[in-house]
Amino acid sequence: MTALRPERDSGTAGDQGSSYGQPYGDSGAFGGGWYEEQYPQPLLDDETVALRIPEPPARPTVAETGAETGAETGAAGTGPVGGGRAARRKAAKRRHGRRGAPRDQSPGEEAAETAKAPLSRVEARRQARARKPGAAVIASRAIGEIFITTGVLMLLFVTYQLWWTNVRAHAQANQAASSLQDDWASGKRSPGTFEPGQGFALLHIPKLDVVVPIAEGISSKKVLDRGMVGHYAEEGLKTAMPDAKTGNFGLAGHRNTHGEPFRYINKLEPGDPIVVETQDKYFVYKMASILPVTSPSNVSVLDPVPKQSGFKGPGRYITLTTCTPEFTSKYRMIVWGKMVEERPRSKGKPDALVS
Structure with a gap:
C-alpha cells in the first residue's frame, strides 16, 4: 500500500498478533486519541464483526437554523426544495403568483379584499346608480301600496x-223597544199622531224570531238605520194605521245591514202570523202572498187594495217592503198579509205569541 501506516512497537509474534484488529490506543506511536480523531476507523458490527458504512449526518431543520427560505421549504412551506436559486424562484411564483397574491386564495377572500379596496369616483357613482331603483320599480311599488291600502x-x-x-242597530232597537214598553207599563199615554222617528208599536214575526220597534216615517237616519222598521206616513206614500177600519198598513225595513229585520221575510208562507203590538191592542195578520221582485217605483203595492196581492176588495191589510237581491237595492220584495184578529191587551197575548 502507498498510504502511510504508523509503526508498531516491536515485539514477539504473539504480541504483534495480539495487536491486530485493535484500535490504536494511548500507547500508539502518534498519541492514540489524536489519530482516532484525524483518521476515524470503521465501526465493527458486534455480531458479524464486518465492516459497516457510517450513516450520513442529519441535515439541520428549520427550527435548528432559525431561518426559513425558499431553498428549505416547498411551495406549501412544508418540504425541502432543491435545485438552487432558480428552483426557489419557481416555488415563490407558485406560492404568490406574478403580483405576489396567494394563488390558493378562495374567491370569497378575493372578493372581500376587492371590496375593501377604495373605489374610484366613477366606480362609486356607477354602483350608486345601480343601487338606486328605476322608475318602473318605483311605479310598481306605488301601485302595490295603493292596492294594499285600497x-x-x-x-x-x-x-x-x-x-x-x-x-249598533240592534242595540238602538232594543233600547227603543225597552223604552216603549216602559212607557206602556207606566200608563203613559201616547198621542194619536206621532212625530217622525217616534216609536209607537212593536212588530212580531214569530217564525223568524223577529221583535222590532215600529217608528213613524221611513227616514234612513232616524228610523231604518237605527234597526227599526218604518211606517209609510209621508205625503204620496201615506198608509193607514192598524186600528183603521179599512186600509193598508205599509212598513219598510232593511234586508241587510243595520239590524236587517226583514232579511228572511222571503221564507214566510201563507198562514204564517204577523203581529203588531200597540199600547192597547194586538193586531194579528196572516201572511197571504208575496211579490218576489218589483221596481222600486211600484208604489201601487201600498194601495188600500194592492192589485198584485190577490185581495179582491177593501179590507185591513199589512204590507212589508224590503230590498232584493240581498246586499243590493236594485229591486223590491213585497209581502202582504190580512188581519184576522184584533185583541185588546187586557185579554192577554194572542195565540201566535203564546205558542
Missing part, C-alpha cells in the same frame, strides 16, 4: 257594513 279600506268598510252596523 284592499284594507274595503275590508274595513265591509266589516263596518256587515257587522258593526248590525251591532
Whole structure:
C-alpha cells in the first residue's frame, strides 16, 4: 500500500498478533486519541464483526437554523426544495403568483379584499346608480301600496257594513223597544199622531224570531238605520194605521245591514202570523202572498187594495217592503198579509205569541 501506516512497537509474534484488529490506543506511536480523531476507523458490527458504512449526518431543520427560505421549504412551506436559486424562484411564483397574491386564495377572500379596496369616483357613482331603483320599480311599488291600502279600506268598510252596523242597530232597537214598553207599563199615554222617528208599536214575526220597534216615517237616519222598521206616513206614500177600519198598513225595513229585520221575510208562507203590538191592542195578520221582485217605483203595492196581492176588495191589510237581491237595492220584495184578529191587551197575548 502507498498510504502511510504508523509503526508498531516491536515485539514477539504473539504480541504483534495480539495487536491486530485493535484500535490504536494511548500507547500508539502518534498519541492514540489524536489519530482516532484525524483518521476515524470503521465501526465493527458486534455480531458479524464486518465492516459497516457510517450513516450520513442529519441535515439541520428549520427550527435548528432559525431561518426559513425558499431553498428549505416547498411551495406549501412544508418540504425541502432543491435545485438552487432558480428552483426557489419557481416555488415563490407558485406560492404568490406574478403580483405576489396567494394563488390558493378562495374567491370569497378575493372578493372581500376587492371590496375593501377604495373605489374610484366613477366606480362609486356607477354602483350608486345601480343601487338606486328605476322608475318602473318605483311605479310598481306605488301601485302595490295603493292596492294594499285600497284592499284594507274595503275590508274595513265591509266589516263596518256587515257587522258593526248590525251591532249598533240592534242595540238602538232594543233600547227603543225597552223604552216603549216602559212607557206602556207606566200608563203613559201616547198621542194619536206621532212625530217622525217616534216609536209607537212593536212588530212580531214569530217564525223568524223577529221583535222590532215600529217608528213613524221611513227616514234612513232616524228610523231604518237605527234597526227599526218604518211606517209609510209621508205625503204620496201615506198608509193607514192598524186600528183603521179599512186600509193598508205599509212598513219598510232593511234586508241587510243595520239590524236587517226583514232579511228572511222571503221564507214566510201563507198562514204564517204577523203581529203588531200597540199600547192597547194586538193586531194579528196572516201572511197571504208575496211579490218576489218589483221596481222600486211600484208604489201601487201600498194601495188600500194592492192589485198584485190577490185581495179582491177593501179590507185591513199589512204590507212589508224590503230590498232584493240581498246586499243590493236594485229591486223590491213585497209581502202582504190580512188581519184576522184584533185583541185588546187586557185579554192577554194572542195565540201566535203564546205558542
